[in-house]
Amino acid sequence: MKYVEDWHAACARELRRELRSKKMNRITQLDPVRATGKTKQLFEAVQIKLGVVPNLFRVLGVAPAALEGYLNTKLKLISLSGWTLVEQ
DSSP states (O other), rough: OOHHHHHHHHHHHHHHHHHHHHHHHOOOOOOOOGOOHHHHHHHHHHHHSSSSOHHHHHHTTSSHHHHHHHHHHHHHHHHHTTTOOOTT
């Protein structure tokens, strides 16, 4: 049993060492204040509807077509469900 505990401890130490040595990539979020063009229009619409621009939308805002596609899909699902955007 001691051997198994030592092995687990060694694995945990190695994993911590490995995680410390690597930096995780961060997904860039677009600040709604700095948005331009189509993204700005979409962010403004979301702000009016929800009162806030959620983080997921800020990430998708980096690619306006992705944000627009997501919002169109979401709105279609909402219209089919009968729920409001806030209830979702």
